Amino acid sequence: MRAVVLRSHNGPESLVIEEVADPVPGPDEVLVDVRTAALNRADVMQTLGLYPDPRGLQPEIPGMEFSGTVSAVGTRVRMWNPGDAVMAIEAGGAYAERIAVHERQLMRVPASVGVADGAAIPEVFLTAWDALVVQGGLTSGRWALVHAGGSGVGTASIQIAKAIGARIAVTCSAGKVAACLALGADVAIDYGTQDFVAEIAAATGGAGPDVILDVISGDYVERNVKAVANQGRIIQVGLMGGGAANVNVAVLLTKRASIIGTTLRGRPIEQKAGLTQRFIREMLPLFDTGAMRPVIDSRYAFADIADAHRHMATNANTGKIMVDIA
């Protein structure tokens, strides 16, 4: 099969397509013909050697989410049959024509979405839902604040919050304010000209947001602590602004607030499967009803995957950047 193999870690130039051996599914695994892969920040970091696949497989094939069609199943597989349209997150290997994945990590592609667009769902909706709802405790009536509202995780967060009856403010660049509001954000804060601590305080009547989802870190962490509600939870899921942070612990104590670090990629398979199975029950039906939909920024041919990465590096996208593998 053809697959991207990282032989160096120099950014987009390292994304070279080679002919490699097909993966062989284990007895509990499903072989998927990949239709589409979608890009994530972690892929960009991986091309720079900063965020390797924790499994350390060789050759190093990046790519963390995909949609496609089942082509073969292992001897113990009970949930899937050849021809099923599926999607999933995996720790790597999705920038390829075929991938082998444990059957309990796979989700059906909703009919309303279709196999070509399914890859825009798994990583960002699982990340946003796990951070906001599972770990953050977001419910109807509560407020979320999500940084990078125009990103894949941001656009998924807006839809999830609205679908469950919560309220949501996002931060974004001036050019994405209209798109975030159109998607359903109650408040969109231009981080270039507005102070999110003051804006979210005003929006929530002084109470602050119950949950903050932050892909930035750096000096946002201290501001998150200032902004969050009493007993609120701050979920740190990325490091776009750097890993060093100052925290005023006195405020954290007084508010009885939490700072929770999280990633999906490093989790053991049973935790990924558990999260996937719960997502299937609680979130996937909302794509069937049309309450949620993947937000797609752009599509690239497999041969142009380096250009797709260059586009992500500009931060100009609203929603997901897709690569059509087949």
Place this chain on the structure above:
Amino acid sequence: MRAVVLRSHNGPESLVIEEVADPVPGPDEVLVDVRTAALNRADVMQTLGLYPDPRGLQPEIPGMEFSGTVSAVGTRVRMWNPGDAVMAIEAGGAYAERIAVHERQLMRVPASVGVADGAAIPEVFLTAWDALVVQGGLTSGRWALVHAGGSGVGTASIQIAKAIGARIAVTCSAGKVAACLALGADVAIDYGTQDFVAEIAAATGGAGPDVILDVISGDYVERNVKAVANQGRIIQVGLMGGGAANVNVAVLLTKRASIIGTTLRGRPIEQKAGLTQRFIREMLPLFDTGAMRPVIDSRYAFADIADAHRHMATNANTGKIMVDIA
């Protein structure tokens, strides 16, 4: 009644006993003749004007935990009768001969303990149990790391951890190592000569502790993040080392660890009552069986309460400092 009234905030010298009006219990409240009050760091801070009773009652009577005998009950009280030996935490008012408390915040004094010593239980055992078990998720088999192992919260933590089948390491000064080990600590780390990050890593086979209870904060926070296990929880319950902290968010993400700020005092009454009722079911029976006991450092007469505060300021105590009100 006689009560300490803070007319100034100059430390122990501000602890002046006056004659004030008796509290009048509301319909759901119980009037308690206080036998003993116990000291907490928060009381020391309050004498300096740094940590006021959030209710802002006047005159300002400090004191956050007590034991005593029920002398009268409000019209709707169902759980208590005059003569019952009770104990509780309250946001203030315990440095007094009488205190009025909501009936659902009161606990019976275990017969094995007796009313004179009951005041040594509520604040430190509730704080340690809430931090380690309720918020920290400590269970049998897991490891806790507790700073200030010789303190009231520290000595309660050691007993709770051992009683539920968990393992515990504490940090303490050299002079308290033997006492902490005698109480049941698996490991006692002399913070003056040993690096707790290295010591707890060695004790746990490199895995780190699942829960850290920290009353210090300051530069301990960054070291807690280094020390904690994957998916571990760091519970910050005090600020003896200062409120400013640095956090390496990259490590927090990779470990999927949490930093949780907490206090008991600022909680609304329904949360205090809820925690108390659960403590009654899960912890109080362990005093009846003798698995746990209050650790008492010293006793002072009511007239010498300023000396009791001066003793706490020296950090020389192992366990609770008691003031015999009656």
